[in-house]
Structures are given as C-alpha cells and as structure tokens.
Amino acid sequence: MTINYSERIPNNVDLASNKTLQRALEHWQPRFLDWWKEMGPDESAALNVYLRTAISVDPQGWAHFDHVRMPDYRWGIFLTPPEKDRKVNFGAHKGEPAWQEVPGEYRSTLRRIIVTQGDTEPASVEQQRHLGLTCPSLYDLRNIFQVNVEEGRHLWAMVYLLHGYFGRDGREEAEALLERRSGDADNPRILTAFNEKTPDWLSFFMFTFITDRDGKFQLAALAESGFDPLSRTCRFMLTEEAHHLFVGESGIARIIQRTCDMMNQHKTDDPAKLRGLGVIDLPTIQRYLNFHFSVTSDLYGSEVSSNAASFYTNGLKGRFEETKIGDDHSLAGAEYPVMEVIGDSIVTKHLPALNTLNERLRDDWVKDVDAAIGRWNKVPEKAAIPFRFKLPHKGFHRRIGVFAESHISPDGRVISEADWTHQHRNWLPTSEDQVFVQSLMGRVTEPGKFANWIAPPLRGINNQPVNFEYVRFG
Amino acid sequence: MNAPAELVRQHLIDPEICIRCNTCEETCPVKAITHDARNYVVNFDVCEGCRACVPPCPTGAIDSWRKIAKTQPYTLEQQLSWDSLPTETEPEAGGESEIPDEVAQITAIATAGQGGVAAPPWSAAHPYIGLHTLSRPAIATCTGNFRLTAEDTSSEIHHIVLDFGKTAIPVLEGQSLGIVPPGLDANGKPHHVRLYSIASPRNGERPGYNNVSITVKRVTSDRDGNPVRGVASNFLCDLKKGDAVKVVGPYGTSFLMPNHPGASIMMICTGTGSAPMRAMTERRRRRIALNEGGDLMLFFGARTPGELPYFGPLTKLPQAFLDMNLAFSRVPGEPKQYVQDRIRARHEKVAAMLKDENCFIYICGLKGMEAGVDEAFAEVCRQHGLDWAQLLPELKAQARYHVETY
Numbered sequence: 039m040t041i042n043y044s045e046r047i048p049n050n051v052d053l054a055s056n057k058t059l060q061r062a063l064e065h066w067q068p069r070f071l072d073w074w075k076e077m078g079p080d081e082s083a084a085l086n087v088y089l090r091t092a093i094s095v096d097p098q099g100w101a102h103f104d105h106v107r108m109p110d111y112r113w114g115i116f117l118t119p120p121e122k123d124r125k126v127n128f129g130a131h132k133g134e135p136a137w138q139e140v141p142g143e144y145r146s147t148l149r150r151i152i153v154t155q156g157d158t159e160p161a162s163v164e165q166q167r168h169l170g171l172t173c174p175s176l177y178d179l180r181n182i183f184q185v186n187v188e189e190g191r192h193l194w195a196m197v198y199l200l201h202g203y204f205g206r207d208g209r210e211e212a213e214a215l216l217e218r219r220s221g222d223a224d225n226p227r228i229l230t231a232f233n234e235k236t237p238d239w240l241s242f243f244m245f246t247f248i249t250d251r252d253g254k255f256q257l258a259a260l261a262e263s264g265f266d267p268l269s270r271t272c273r274f275m276l277t278e279e280a281h282h283l284f285v286g287e288s289g290i291a292r293i294i295q296r297t298c299d300m301m302n303q304h305k306t307d308d309p310a311k312l313r314g315l316g317v318i319d320l321p322t323i324q325r326y327l328n329f330h331f332s333v334t335s336d337l338y339g340s341e342v343s344s345n346a347a348s349f350y351t352n353g354l355k356g357r358f359e360e361t362k363i364g365d366d367h368s369l370a371g372a373e374y375p376v377m378e379v380i381g382d383s384i385v386t387k388h389l390p391a392l393n394t395l396n397e398r399l400r401d402d403w404v405k406d407v408d409a410a411i412g413r414w415n416k417v418p419e420k421a422a423i424p425f426r427f428k429l430p431h432k433g434f435h436r437r438i439g440v441f442a443e444s445h446i447s448p449d450g451r452v453i454s455e456a457d458w459t460h461q462h463r464n465w466l467p468t469s470e471d472q473v474f475v476q477s478l479m480g481r482v483t484e485p486g487k488f489a490n491w492i493a494p495p496l497r498g499i500n501n502q503p504v505n506f507e508y509v510r511f512g
Numbered sequence: 513m514n515a516p517a518e519l520v521r522q523h524l525i526d527p528e529i530c531i532r533c534n535t536c537e538e539t540c541p542v543k544a545i546t547h548d549a550r551n552y553v554v555n556f557d558v559c560e561g562c563r564a565c566v567p568p569c570p571t572g573a574i575d576s577w578r579k580i581a582k583t584q585p586y587t588l589e590q591q592l593s594w595d596s597l598p599t600e601t602e603p604e605a606g607g608e609s610e611i612p613d614e615v616a617q618i619t620a621i622a623t624a625g626q627g628g629v630a631a632p633p634w635s636a637a638h639p640y641i642g643l644h645t646l647s648r649p650a651i652a653t654c655t656g657n658f659r660l661t662a663e664d665t666s667s668e669i670h671h672i673v674l675d676f677g678k679t680a681i682p683v684l685e686g687q688s689l690g691i692v693p694p695g696l697d698a699n700g701k702p703h704h705v706r707l708y709s710i711a712s713p714r715n716g717e718r719p720g721y722n723n724v725s726i727t728v729k730r731v732t733s734d735r736d737g738n739p740v741r742g743v744a745s746n747f748l749c750d751l752k753k754g755d756a757v758k759v760v761g762p763y764g765t766s767f768l769m770p771n772h773p774g775a776s777i778m779m780i781c782t783g784t785g786s787a788p789m790r791a792m793t794e795r796r797r798r799r800i801a802l803n804e805g806g807d808l809m810l811f812f813g814a815r816t817p818g819e820l821p822y823f824g825p826l827t828k829l830p831q832a833f834l835d836m837n838l839a840f841s842r843v844p845g846e847p848k849q850y851v852q853d854r855i856r857a858r859h860e861k862v863a864a865m866l867k868d869e870n871c872f873i874y875i876c877g878l879k880g881m882e883a884g885v886d887e888a889f890a891e892v893c894r895q896h897g898l899d900w901a902q903l904l905p906e907l908k909a910q911a912r913y914h915v916e917t918y
Contacts, residue, residue, distance in 0.1 A: 280533035280534075283570070284531045299901045303887070488902060493905075494902075497571070504905075504909060
C-alpha cells in the first residue's frame with residue numbers, strides 16, 4: 039500500500055515487476071518534465087511551495103504537507119486499493135467480475151474516454167500558467183500550485199492507463215497529450231472549454247468551482263466503470279479533485295465577502311462606486327457565473343446521445359453514484375425528462391433513460407453547483423444584503439445540444455436574436471467587465487496580506503495560520 | 513443542581529467551511545458520516561474518533577470538535593439543520609470546571625462582535641476558569657456598596673466589593689464573576705446566573721485583601737423600556753455590609769490584558785462596560801513606578817457626566833498616564849457626542865495605535881455601540897491609508913481586538 043519513493047516513478051501498482059511498462063513510463067517522464075517546464079506555472083521553478091503530497095493511499099498517508107520545489111514534486115501513479123470480488127455493476131455485463139484487462143471489443147471506446155479525460159488535465163495547467171504572477175496572496179498562490187501539480191498527477195494517472203493497457207496506441211496517445219496546447223489554433227485541446235482563456239483569478243475560481251466540478255462528475259461516472267483499473271484510478275483522483283472545488287468555492291465566497299463588507303461599510307450597492315473602491319460588484323460576479331456555467335454545461339454533450347447509451351450498456355461509464363441508486367442498473371424501459379425548444383417555448387419530453395445519460399449527469403452536476411451557490415448566498419444574507427446569486431436556465435448561452443440553435447434568457451425564455459443582441463451584455467461578462475477585473479490583479483506575496491478585492495480565508499491549509507509562509511521565494 | 517456530567521469531545525463538521533465533496537463519507541472506515549442535501553454530519557454513536565477523515569478533507573472543516581456532556585451529544589437532526597457550528601465554550605484550565613449553560617450563552621452573545629471567543633493577548637496571564645460551580649458556589653461577604661452615578665440621574669450604577677475570606681478566587685482584569693441570586697423564580701426553579709465584569713485588578717480591590725469588586729447597574733426596565741425589576745441587579749444594589757452572596761466563576765479566557773512592558777491598551781466603553789477598563793487601568797496605575805511604558809487610551813461614553821461611573825477618580829488621573837476621551841450624549845446645550853465621534857477626533861493617535869502591534873483594543877458596553885465604533889475605525893483607516901476590512905481580521909488573528917457587548 040505504501041508508495042515507493044525510492045523509485046523514479048512513485049507508485050502503488052508494483053511497477054518494478056512490470057519492466058516493459060516501467061521503461062515506457064520512464065521514457066515518458068522526461069517528456070512530461072519538459073512539458074511542465076515549458077507550459078507549467080510561470081516563473082515558479084525556484085519557489086518552495088507548501089504542498090500536499092501523497093505518501094501512501096490510505097487516509098493517514100496521502101496528505102503529507104511540506105515545502106517542496108514544484109519540479110521536484112513526486113508525480114506518481116496511485117490507485118485506490120482494489121475492492122475484493124468487485125463486479126460490473128450496471129449494463130449488459132452486470133454481475134460479471136470487473137475487468138482487469140481491457141475487453142477487446144471496447145478497446146477503442148475506452149481509449150477515447152481516457153484520452154478525453156486525460157487531455158483536460160494538462161489543458162487546465164496551461165490555461166492557468168500565468169496566474170501565479172497576479173496572485174492575491176501567498177495562501178492563494180499555494181492553492182493554485184497545489185491544483186496545478188495535482189492536475190499534472192491526474193495526467194500521470196491517465197497516461198499510466200494508456201501505457202499499461204493500450205499498448206502502442208496508448209503510448210502514442212500519451213505523447214499526443216503532451217503535444218496539444220490549450221488555445222492553439224493548429225493543435226488545440228480536445229474540449230472547447232479547455233481552450234478558453236483563464237485570464238484572471240475570478241475566472242480561475244469560477245473554473246475550479248464549476249469546470250472542475252464537471253471533472254468531479256465525469257470522474258465519479260468513470261469510477262463506476264467495469265474496467266477496474268480505470269475505476270480505481272478515478273476513485274483516487276476524486277479525493278484530490280475535492281481540493282480544487284474547495285479552492286473555487288471558497289475563493290468566490292471570499293470575493294463576495296469582501297464586496298459585501300465594502301457595500302455595508304460604504305452603504306452602497308452601486309457597481310461603479312464599488313469598482314471605485316477596488317472590489318468586484320456582485321452583478322459582475324453573477325455574469326462570470328453565467329458564462330462559466332453555460333460553457334461548462336456544454337461539456338456534458340448532447341442531451342440525447344447514443345454514445346452515452348452504449349458507454350452505459352457496455353459497462354464503461356456509469357451514472358453518478360451508480361451503486362447507490364436503487365433501480366435495475368440496466369435502465370430497460372426507464373424514462374428521463376429532457377427539455378426541447380418548440381417554437382418560442384421550452385417543453386419537457388420523456389425519453390428513454392438510456393439515451394439521456396448525458397443529461398442526467400448534467401442535472402446531477404447542476405444540483406451540486408446550485409447547492410454550492412446556496413452556500414455563497416449565505417454571505418450576503420448574513421450581511422443583510424438582498425442580492426442573491428442564481429444559476430441561469432440550463433438552456434442559456436449553449437453551443438451544444440437542443441438549445442444550441444436558440445437564444446434562451448437566464449430566466450428561461452426563448453428570445454429573439456434581436457433581444458439577445460440587446461441584452462446579452464447584462465448577462466455575460468463584457469469586455470469592460472474583463473478589463474476591470476484584470477485591472478485589479480496585482481501580486482500580493484507578503485504572508486498574511488490579501489489583495490483588496492478578496493477576504494482572507496476562514497482557515498489556513500493543514501491547520502496552519504492564515505499568515506503562514508505558504509510559498510517561500512528564493 | 514446537576515451532578516457534574518462526564519465531558520467528551522464530539523466530532524463535528526463545520527458547515528460554513530465544508531464544500532460537501534463527500535471525501536469524508538467515502539473515507540470513514542466505520543460509516544459514521546452521512547449527509548443530506550444541506551449538510552455533512554457525524555454520528556456521535558458510531559464515530560470512533562480515528563481521524564482517518566481528517567487528512568483527506570480539502571477544507572479543514574472536518575477537524576472540528578466540541579466538548580459536550582457524554583449523554584447529550586448533538587444529534588444528526590441538529591447537525592443537519594446547522595448553518596454554522598455552535599459556539600465553542602470549552603473550558604481551558606482546571607479540567608474539572610463546569611460552565612453553566614447560561615454563562616456559555618451569555619459569552620456567545622457578548623463575543624459575537626468579534627466572531628466568537630478569541631485568543632487572549634500573547635502576554636496575558638493564565639486565567640483560572642469555573643473554579644466555583646453551581647453545585648459548589650463560593651460564598652462571599654459584601655464589604656462595600658457605593659453608588660457611582662449622581663443621585664439625580666436615572667442610571668443607578670453601584671460599585672460592590674465582595675470579600676472571599678479564606679476562599680481562593682484568583683481573577684484577572686477582564687474576567688467576570690457569576691452571581692446566583694437567592695430564592696426561586698416564578699416556576700420554583702433557582703434563578704439563572706448573572707455575569708458581572710470584575711472592576712478590580714488581580715490583586716484585589718484593596719491590595720493584600722482577598723476581595724473583588726464588580727460594577728452593577730440596577731435594572732428597572734427591559735430593552736423596550738417596560739418596567740421590570742432585574743432580580744440579580746436589585747439584589748446586588750441593595751446589598752448591605754455583611755450580606756452573603758453566592759458566587760460562581762471566574763469566567764473569561766479572552767478579554768484579558770497584555771502584560772509585557774511596552775504594551776498599549778485602547779479601551780472603548782459605555783456604562784458598566786467600564787468595569788474591565790477600570791480594572792486594567794487600576795492594574796497599570798499600581799505599577800506606574802515600574803515605568804513599563806505603553807500608552808493607555810480611553811474612550812468612555814455616557815449620557816451626562818453624572819451618569820459616568822468612576823467619573824470622579826478618573827478625572828484625577830494625569831493625562832500622561834491615561835489619555836482620556838469622554839463623550840456625553842445628553843448634556844444640555846451641547847452637541848451629542850458618542851465614543852465614535854471622539855475616536856474620529858483623535859484619528860492621528862488612533863491610527864498610530866492600530867498600526868502598533870503592541871497595542872491591544874478592548875470594546876465593552878451595549879451592543880449598539882459596535883457598529884458605530886466599527887465605522888469610526890474604518891474611517892480613521894481610510895484617512896491614514898489603512899484598510900480596516902483587511903486590518904480587522906489581522907487584529908483578531910493577533911488577539912489584539914476584543915469585544916464584549918450585551
């Protein structure tokens with residue numbers, strides 16, 4: 039169970055006993071480090087960062103905290119320990135022993151799933167690489183670096199599966215993961231949201247809050263997979279993913295807190311005045327929320343999808359918390375409600391549940407985001423400020439699926455092109471919003487100090503004080 | 513009275529910090545953690561305190577513990593309904609000490625202005641807590657009872673000296689004592705404990721004697737102005753020399769004065785909120801010859817000079833020892849002045865003291881003063897290039913900002 043750190047690649051999969059795989063990964067390792075040097079966080083190589091490193095995968099060992107230089111971070115391969123006699127828990131193969139090798143007939147599908155998941159990991163590191171230069175505090179700088187190294191480790195997790203189970207094809211895909219670049223016109227990352235810019239910390243927090251939460255639901259669905267190594271890999275990744283969600287959720291909550299404090303102090307809710315005071319007005323935060331929510335919503339794909347149906351029937355990708363759901367786990371004859379635009383109204387239809395699994399996973403995610411927004415709303419509520427954040431309608435600003443051809447307002451009305459043109463500036467971040475938010479981004483690196491636009495956290499990392507030296511320079 | 517209950521630590525999850533990521537529930541080896549759409553909660557009967565869930569928690573919310581009576585843990589239903597954790601009322605010293613519920617509640621309300629019980633200054637002396645309990649109260653004798661406010665004012669505040677004879681009562685400036693009024697209430701139950709701030713320094717109202725003074729305002733109306741006769745305050749204000757008083761405590765681990773040479777103290781108070789300030793000032797006055805340095809600055813508000821407790825003795829103190837700033841809100845022919853107005857007027861020195869890491873700030877009085885003082889500080893900060901919203905959490909983190917309001 040303990041991870042062997044004396045090996046070049048720390049792992050709990052007994053890598054030493056599989057020399058072919060070990061050599062393949064040792065060959066890939068320097069290529070990964072080159073990628074990290076080129077595309078990892080800017081000007082970070084010399085910094086000593088208070089990072090969490092897994093030293094074993096049991097609860098006591100996987101959160102070991104110490105100051106380390108990021109290039110020396112021990113990226114490795116960690117899988118949750120196997121579950122004895124685990125079965126395929128859904129679909130046509132339900133009840134068969136879980137697969138320890140890739141079933142031949144699902145080989146290309148599984149590879150595609152793993153590559154798509156794996157591609158998001160380096161993509162987000164690339165998207166966030168400049169943000170360290172404008173960190174609002176040492177605490178936040180440490181957090182973004184923790185997110186970055188763990189995204190790097192998630193890449194390792196997927197590359198292990200590709201190398202270990204997909205032979206030559208897998209090795210080629212692993213190389214390609216290091217070659218694509220977020221936002222590159224010629225060789226972009228696979229999913230659109232991972233080619234968007236993350237130009238400022240408000241966007242970063244929104245991204246970790248919303249888009250990493252998509253990651254949580256995708257990983258949770260893959261953790262149900264009948265392909266056991268994928269399931270075990272994703273289970274361990276989920277534990278790390280939780281930290282990323284925390285960074286986003288608490289980051290935005292702290293921004294809201296700071297703005298509410300200033301609103302009360304200066305008795306104003308005028309966005310212009312608040313901007314003059316150097317804080318982000320709440321409507322601007324709502325517009326960023328609308329943007330990230332809608333763009334991430336597209337990541338779940340079309341509401342109706344035969345791919346999703348076959349992933350499920352074949353036992354490759356389950357539903358969120360599949361084994362906790364009390365049904366037949368085959369979805370034969372079951373239905374699920376899906377929206378559709380007919381003329382200028384939105385109607386709900388009941389379709390076969392098997393074909394609407396994307397929508398179901400999206401709905402689970404929406405519920406999770408919505409609950410977290412309820413927790414944000416406690417901040418203005420406590421400060422006796424009437425503003426409340428609200429998720430836009432599922433159809434708002436969508437590029438994929440049944441809403442792609444329509445304009446939907448945040449409150450769920452089908453509107454005309456002309457209406458959209460007139461109003462979208464009230465709903466999505468404008469270039470002025472972006473320029474303003476970016477104007478606030480200055481670097482704060484004195485321990486315990488925070489940029490003016492964000493409140494300190496309620497608690498430090500690993501019970502350290504908030505003014506702890508989370509990052510040491512030089 | 514209840515027999516002392518067996519105290520144990522209950523494992524809880526802070527709903528204000530938790531992000532509901534399910535990691536703890538996934539990790540728990542005994543399935544003690546569960547959730548609903550609102551909160552993640554720990555089943556007291558199942559949790560073995562193995563801490564397996566603590567390192568994987570991304571937020572630190574999991575590492576929350578409360579001392580409770582073993583027979584009365586917080587139930588799952590209670591935890592599921594929380595927006596925040598109940599206030600920590602864990603006694604530090606003494607081990608066996610017992611904090612009556614009403615004392616815990618009063619403390620929670622009094623310290624709400626600073627976000628709950630804070631840490632004391634680093635150089636504070638170690639406090640004793642709850643030495644005398646409801647089941648075994650100390651019996652003190654009244655040896656003095658003086659009216660502090662002028663006879664013609666409506667506010668009747670008394671300075672009461674209690675002698676403890678051979679009973680140990682180690683107290684610190686800023687702590688409180690609980691008084692148990694004699695007799696039973698309308699329901700035939702013993703009266704609730706009332707808390708009063710200690711007005712004398714740690715070595716007694718009179719050095720060398722085992723006595724303590726408290727400051728008591730006679731309560732004759734409730735918050736809405738309806739006539740009501742405060743049981744404890746009237747009992748105390750009517751005490752005669754030689755009368756016996758049941759005392760519990762001392763209480764308070766936070767509102768304590770710094771003791772290191774060079775420490776400055778800024779005191780802001782109204783009414784009987786002056787008691788701890790009087791204790792601290794008197795402690796410093798008795799040590800004046802040691803030349804330990806550090807400023808004392810006082811902002812003290814009342815309606816008129818006649819209603820200002822300790823007005824006479826205060827005005828005899830040299831300004832060099834105590835920088836005194838009095839604010840009166842009901843002096844005929846004069847504009848209304850509140851403590852926050854005096855703070856604004858003295859912005860230069862206030863700003864300097866806010867910046868000084870050896871300066872500790874104490875606010876005590878009616879709840880209503882908090883907001884005004886907060887705004888005044890924010891304004892002083894703006895004038896001097898400081899950011900109050902940023903400074904305040906720092907002050908709290910450094911245990912330099914203490915609030916007790918009621």
